Amino acid sequence: MIGEEKVLFSDTRALFIPSPVIAPRPILLWTVFENYERRMTLVNNAFQCVWKKEFAVGNAKIDEDHKQFFALVEGIRCGSRSANSGRRLIEALNRLISFAREHFAVEEEMMVLKEYPHTESHIRHHAGLMAKLEELRQRCEAGETGVCTEALAFTKSWILRHVLLVDRQFIPWLRDPGQTAPEQNERDRRP
Numbered sequence: 001m002i003g004e005e006k007v008l009f010s011d012t013r014a015l016f017i018p019s020p021v022i023a024p025r026p027i028l029l030w031t032v033f034e035n036y037e038r039r040m041t042l043v044n045n046a047f048q049c050v051w052k053k054e055f056a057v058g059n060a061k062i063d064e065d066h067k068q069f070f071a072l073v074e075g076i077r078c079g080s081r082s083a084n085s086g087r088r089l090i091e092a093l094n095r096l097i098s099f100a101r102e103h104f105a106v107e108e109e110m111m112v113l114k115e116y117p118h119t120e121s122h123i124r125h126h127a128g129l130m131a132k133l134e135e136l137r138q139r140c141e142a143g144e145t146g147v148c149t150e151a152l153a154f155t156k157s158w159i160l161r162h163v164l165l166v167d168r169q170f171i172p173w174l175r176d177p178g179q180t181a182p183e184q185n186e187r188d189r190r191p
């Protein structure tokens, strides 16, 4: 299949191993993919989840919420070797779930009020995160280990993508009166 060959080629190139060398060896191929996933998780987890002004959507309430959202996601980082890491992760997830529920309700109310045309798909994005957080919490409560790494990687990736790609689509409807779009402010500063 052409699509599968493309993925294989791209992944093997990232590790500088020619795909013909590993393609006929399933065990080697599996090891390469596993290493690739592990490295990506390490890189992802090393990145600190902190809100930056470049992430602003131009609405004071939403931007303040997003700062707190990023901080709560960073709060998931927990000492996996500590005796009570499971309990700490559950508490961090509970805080995040509770805040996300409130923040999403605010955004969704604004979207309905402003008759934003992509409200339904945006709500589905929110629901997707809530379902995943609930699943992670239940797995953690059931005593599963290794949930912290997965929870941190997933939520960091989700919040970055959502704020930068999904929430920002809402900018023209979100902006406070008198506020210009972040892109416009950036352009105005250029000589």
Ligand SMILES: [Fe+2]
Pocket (backbone or CB within 6 Å): 066, 103, 107, 163, 167
């Ligand atoms: Fe948001």
Ligand SMILES: [Fe+2]
Pocket (backbone or CB within 6 Å): 107, 122, 126, 162, 166, 167
């Ligand atoms: Fe959102």
